[in-house]
Amino acid sequence: MTRPRLATVWLSGCSGCHMSLLNLHGDLLGVLEQCDLVYSPLADIKEYPHGVDIVLVEGAVANEDNREMAGIIRRRSACVVSLGDCAVNGNVSALRNPSGLAATLGRVYGEAPPGHDVAQLLPRAVPLHQVIGVDAFLPGCPPAPERIRRLLTCLLQGQPAGLPPEMISFG
Amino acid sequence: MKTPEPKNEKPTVCGGGLKISVCLGSPCLASGAEGVLRALREAWGEKPIAVIGTGCMGPCSRGPMIRIERDGYPTAYYERMTPQAACTTVAAYLAGAAPEQGRLAPDFPFIALQTRVVLEQCGRIDPCDLNSARAAGGYRALAHAIGKMTPEQICCEIGASGLRGRGGGGYPTGTKWELVRAASGRRKYVVANGDEGDPGAFMDRTLMESDPHRLLEGMAIAGYAVGARDGFIFVRGEYPLAAQRLGAAIVDAGKAGLLGRNILGSGFSFRIRLRIGAGAFVCGEETALMASVMGRRGQPVIRPPYPAQRGLWGSSTLINNVETFGCIAPIIRNGAAWFRSVGTPGNSGTKVFSISGDVATEGVLEVPLGTPLRELLAMAGGVSGGSFKAAQTGGASGGCIPASHMDVPVDYESLKGLGTIMGSGGLIVMNDQRCMTDVARFFMHFCQDESCGKCAPCRTGTQQAARLLDRIAAGEATSDDISQLEQLCRFMRETSLCGLGMAAPTPVLSTLRWFREEYENHVRDRRCPAGVCAMEGTPCRD
Amino acid sequence: MPRLTLTINNRSVSARRGESILSAARRSGSDIPTLCNLGGLIPAGACRVCLVEVAGYPRPVPACATRAEQGMVVTTDTERLTAARRMIVELLLAERNHSCAVCVMNQHCQLQDLAARLGIDHVRFAFISPLAGVDISHERFGIDHNRCILCRRCVRVCDEIEGAHTWDVDGRGAASRIICDLAQPWGTSATCTGCGKCVQACPTGALFEKDAPTKKATIDMERLSEWRRSRK
Numbered sequence: 001m002t003r004p005r006l007a008t009v010w011l012s013g014c015s016g017c018h019m020s021l022l023n024l025h026g027d028l029l030g031v032l033e034q035c036d037l038v039y040s041p042l043a044d045i046k047e048y049p050h051g052v053d054i055v056l057v058e059g060a061v062a063n064e065d066n067r068e069m070a071g072i073i074r075r076r077s078a079c080v081v082s083l084g085d086c087a088v089n090g091n092v093s094a095l096r097n098p099s100g101l102a103a104t105l106g107r108v109y110g111e112a113p114p115g116h117d118v119a120q121l122l123p124r125a126v127p128l129h130q131v132i133g134v135d136a137f138l139p140g141c142p143p144a145p146e147r148i149r150r151l152l153t154c155l156l157q158g159q160p161a162g163l164p165p166e167m168i169s170f171g
Numbered sequence: 172m173k174t175p176e177p178k179n180e181k182p183t184v185c186g187g188g189l190k191i192s193v194c195l196g197s198p199c200l201a202s203g204a205e206g207v208l209r210a211l212r213e214a215w216g217e218k219p220i221a222v223i224g225t226g227c228m229g230p231c232s233r234g235p236m237i238r239i240e241r242d243g244y245p246t247a248y249y250e251r252m253t254p255q256a257a258c259t260t261v262a263a264y265l266a267g268a269a270p271e272q273g274r275l276a277p278d279f280p281f282i283a284l285q286t287r288v289v290l291e292q293c294g295r296i297d298p299c300d301l302n303s304a305r306a307a308g309g310y311r312a313l314a315h316a317i318g319k320m321t322p323e324q325i326c327c328e329i330g331a332s333g334l335r336g337r338g339g340g341g342y343p344t345g346t347k348w349e350l351v352r353a354a355s356g357r358r359k360y361v362v363a364n365g366d367e368g369d370p371g372a373f374m375d376r377t378l379m380e381s382d383p384h385r386l387l388e389g390m391a392i393a394g395y396a397v398g399a400r401d402g403f404i405f406v407r408g409e410y411p412l413a414a415q416r417l418g419a420a421i422v423d424a425g426k427a428g429l430l431g432r433n434i435l436g437s438g439f440s441f442r443i444r445l446r447i448g449a450g451a452f453v454c455g456e457e458t459a460l461m462a463s464v465m466g467r468r469g470q471p472v473i474r475p476p477y478p479a480q481r482g483l484w485g486s487s488t489l490i491n492n493v494e495t496f497g498c499i500a501p502i503i504r505n506g507a508a509w510f511r512s513v514g515t516p517g518n519s520g521t522k523v524f525s526i527s528g529d530v531a532t533e534g535v536l537e538v539p540l541g542t543p544l545r546e547l548l549a550m551a552g553g554v555s556g557g558s559f560k561a562a563q564t565g566g567a568s569g570g571c572i573p574a575s576h577m578d579v580p581v582d583y584e585s586l587k588g589l590g591t592i593m594g595s596g597g598l599i600v601m602n603d604q605r606c607m608t609d610v611a612r613f614f615m616h617f618c619q620d621e622s623c624g625k626c627a628p629c630r631t632g633t634q635q636a637a638r639l640l641d642r643i644a645a646g647e648a649t650s651d652d653i654s655q656l657e658q659l660c661r662f663m664r665e666t667s668l669c670g671l672g673m674a675a676p677t678p679v680l681s682t683l684r685w686f687r688e689e690y691e692n693h694v695r696d697r698r699c700p701a702g703v704c705a706m707e708g709t710p711c712r713d
Numbered sequence: 714m715p716r717l718t719l720t721i722n723n724r725s726v727s728a729r730r731g732e733s734i735l736s737a738a739r740r741s742g743s744d745i746p747t748l749c750n751l752g753g754l755i756p757a758g759a760c761r762v763c764l765v766e767v768a769g770y771p772r773p774v775p776a777c778a779t780r781a782e783q784g785m786v787v788t789t790d791t792e793r794l795t796a797a798r799r800m801i802v803e804l805l806l807a808e809r810n811h812s813c814a815v816c817v818m819n820q821h822c823q824l825q826d827l828a829a830r831l832g833i834d835h836v837r838f839a840f841i842s843p844l845a846g847v848d849i850s851h852e853r854f855g856i857d858h859n860r861c862i863l864c865r866r867c868v869r870v871c872d873e874i875e876g877a878h879t880w881d882v883d884g885r886g887a888a889s890r891i892i893c894d895l896a897q898p899w900g901t902s903a904t905c906t907g908c909g910k911c912v913q914a915c916p917t918g919a920l921f922e923k924d925a926p927t928k929k930a931t932i933d934m935e936r937l938s939e940w941r942r943s944r945k
């Protein structure tokens with residue numbers, strides 16, 4: 001039997017969710033023994049591969065690059081997981097939404113907003129599932145390592161991620 | 172707005188045997204009736220013709236309307252009068268002719284085919300003249316009721332008439348009166364609901380502007396029947412003319428001993444006060460209305476207790492629609508059996524409809540309940556600008572009737588069977604140039620704006636439903652959005668606190684029922700079949 | 714005191730006359746979630762998460778604001794009810810700006826807690842993201858409208874228990890805002906006594922204490938209101 005192919009992606013988030021994943025410490029090795037990590041900001045792989053079984057996506061969809069990446073992820077992966085509050089409901093990445101894009105850019109860059117070398121922000125930062133279909137959600141900011149472990153254990157065994165209430169609270 | 176108040180003039184035919192009535196309802200005033208009245212008065216003064224201002228004659232979109240009565244001749248209605256045209260017409264009459272220009276056919280269906288019970292004196296009497304109303308039978312029923320009937324008998328008579336509330340729900344009026352009558356407590360109140368906030372509804376305005384005494388009389392009879400000494404009329408703020416005429420009528424009736432202390436020497440006292448709304452649709456809902464009357468924020472509270480149990484200032488309160496009160500005097504005068512003979516079993520009496528939209532003549536129609544929709548349309552001269560597509564009943568709380576059901580008898584149950592409601596009587600006719608998703612979107616935005624914000628399902632649900640409909644209109648929606656919209660609508664209907672939120676989804680569910688393929692055109696083909704929705708957006712979901 | 718008997722979730726329960734379905738259900742061990750209800754305050758029936766089904770009624774009724782009646786047959790946890798409750802909480806989360814991670818009430822919020830208990834791990838609706846405003850002009854307290862769910866507990870507690878009626882609601886529908894006196898900064902209020910009951914009563918992070926971890930529900934409103942009533 002081939003081992004499941006796991007990917008992790010970092011969209012517009014603070015990388016805290018990936019830190020939380022690393023905070024699995026020793027358990028992370030256990031997880032990695034059960035699968036192949038085929039794409040991740042933690043690994044030096046340039047292109048998102050085809051045939052991914054499970055992908056954990058951190059961060060909201062906040063710019064054009066994110067949006068394009070989200071499309072690629074959906075096309076090339078079987079099970080897409082929104083990892084953490086930013087991916088699940090926009091959270092901190094979406095704090096700019098009430099003010100609107102122009103006000104946000106003005107506040108950050110003053111007179112001269114960046115040109116084409118920086119990814120164009122979308123008018124609003126949105127949760128992943130408002131851009132592509134998402135198969136499982138893991139709230140938390142960041143989701144505690146224990147939550148990630150539980151979720152991955154289920155998914156790697158091909159079971160649905162039925163987490164108890166205390167494991168799905170936001171924040 | 173300053174409106175002319177016609178001077179008290181005797182509505183008798185004098186001099187040349189000519190009586191001219193100029194409609195001074197708001198629609199006719201808006202199209203220049205004031206100038207017509209002034210020109211006629213300046214030209215002829217008091218003699219040899221009587222020129223009186225009246226309320227609405229019915230075909231409002233053809234205003235300014237005038238009516239010319241001459242001894243020995245059929246009554247003639249003239250439409251779209253200018254001051255000059257009116258003077259020319261009257262001059263011709265004085266010379267013995269009856270000009271064709273602007274004259275409606277003698278059997279003009281909009282007028283000829285009406286069965287006027289509630290509106291019987293609208294457009295006939297001078298609404299600002301108590302004598303004019305009394306000469307036409309006004310307050311006779313009140314005198315009879317307090318002179319010859321006991322409160323029990325009145326409640327019984329109203330119950331036997333089969334009258335149902337005209338405010339939308341169709342609750343049996345006699346039952347409601349009896350509940351309030353039987354309620355204990357020293358103080359009781361009678362409230363007339365003249366909020367009429369539904370888009371496309373203007374029946375109650377017509378009655379309040381054209382025959383205010385009819386409402387006062389109905390309320391006074393109710394007061395006597397249920398044992399109340401105080402009444403309130405809640406008039407929506409957008410109806411200044413109605414409020415003004417009602418206010419004057421209350422004063423006049425008080426001076427004549429028909430309201431106030433010791434009415435007609437009977438020992439029964441009843442005082443009526445006006446309350447003006449501040450522009451919230453939800454204040455038509457009875458508990459919100461009462462809150463507003465008491466000077467509180469106009470938002471609904473949970474029922475039970477119903478107003479009949481605990482209403483204004485904790486006392487048992489009778490709330491009826493303006494038109495419901497308009498039915499009372501004729502029932503007392505002619506008897507319950509007569510009222511039942513009009514309409515159909517279970518739906519006795521008449522109903523006033525305000526018909527507007529894509530029809531040849533917009534205005535106010537009164538017909539027996541159970542009249543087929545097709546006949547109503549025919550009375551209004553048929554559909555204009557295209558073929559019939561649908562008719563919206565019940566405004567933002569109602570649904571539409573498609574062409575395939577044009578023969579439906581317009582009564583409470585039949586409309587319910589088609590997924591819509593009678594509502595208060597607004598009837599909006601739409602031709603095939605209209606987009607039904609756009610119609611649903613309009614009404615959902617209306618409900619979103621009008622939600623009082625108290626309960627979560629209505630406040631938040633209307634916001635989300637309006638967004639989903641915006642996406643559909645912009646060609647950005649997916650089929651998931653339609654199912655989410657449907658789910659949301661069912662949810663709001665089940666869980667909202669008051670009738671506004673419960674009924675807000677009706678236009679959507681109704682258009683989905685009859686015109687689902689139009690929604691699918693918007694979503695699947697990104698196309699608006701009627702060419703109404705702009706479809707500017709691009710799909711933003713993969 | 715007169716008593717009556719009703720059935721809640723197939724269990725026979727006795728209740729005082731005038732008691733709410735909610736209170737009878739809780740006593741009998743059936744948990745019904747609530748948000749706008751707070752013991753001691755007049756029920757508003759506004760949030761609708763406490764909806765229950767009563768046999769013979771056309772639609773669900775709010776348990777907090779509906780009296781138990783003799784012979785009533787009540788069900789508190791059907792699929793339809795759970796679906797409706799989830800819908801309400803999701804809609805509330807989407808209505809304003811709830812980013813729990815940066816909220817004063819994170820981990821202590823009734824809305825957050827209820828979402829988790831209802832199994833809500835994401836929100837199906839678009840976030841409306843209004844710019845709702847914050848007022849921190851009061852010396853000790855603040856109000857963040859971005860977290861407000863318009864449950865009006867603050868309005869009622871200030872009016873019914875403290876007797877100050879500092880809070881009310883302005884606008885309607887989506888534009889509804891909790892306002893202080895005549896829509897003025899809290900810090901300038903002439904009526905607020907600074908008692909902090911509203912902060913205590915608020916189920917979310919909308920009302921909070923400055924410079925201190927906000928503690929909620931440490932005052933027993935029920936007893937306070939009894940005490941107040943007994944003094945009337």
Ligand SMILES: Cc1cc2nc3c(=O)[nH]c(=O)nc-3n(C[C@H](O)[C@H](O)[C@H](O)COP(=O)(O)O)c2cc1C
Nearest residue numbers: 336337338364367368455456457491492495670671
């Ligand atoms: C949102 C809403 C708006 C309403 N608006 C009106 C109105 O404008 N006029 C009216 O008579 N009834 C209106 N009603 C119905 C009233 O609550 C009430 O049922 C009615 O006035 C009772 O009178 P009736 O028995 O004579 O119909 C409305 C109800 C709701 C829920």
Ligand code: SF4
Nearest residue numbers: 623625626629669672
């Ligand atoms: S249904 Fe709408 S209008 Fe009625 S109480 Fe709820 S929010 Fe207010």
Ligand code: SF4
Nearest residue numbers: 811812813816822918
């Ligand atoms: S109020 Fe509650 S739900 Fe809202 S952000 Fe704060 S903790 Fe989260």
Ligand code: SF4
Nearest residue numbers: 871905906908909911
């Ligand atoms: S602190 Fe007390 S008085 Fe001031 S607003 Fe809150 S409840 Fe009212």
Ligand code: SF4
Nearest residue numbers: 861862864865867915
């Ligand atoms: S401020 Fe708090 S208590 Fe007041 S309405 Fe908002 S959420 Fe409820």
Ligand code: FES
Nearest residue numbers: 194196199227231
């Ligand atoms: S207002 Fe003149 S006909 Fe209706």
Ligand code: FES
Nearest residue numbers: 758760761763777
């Ligand atoms: S708790 Fe009962 S409606 Fe809010």
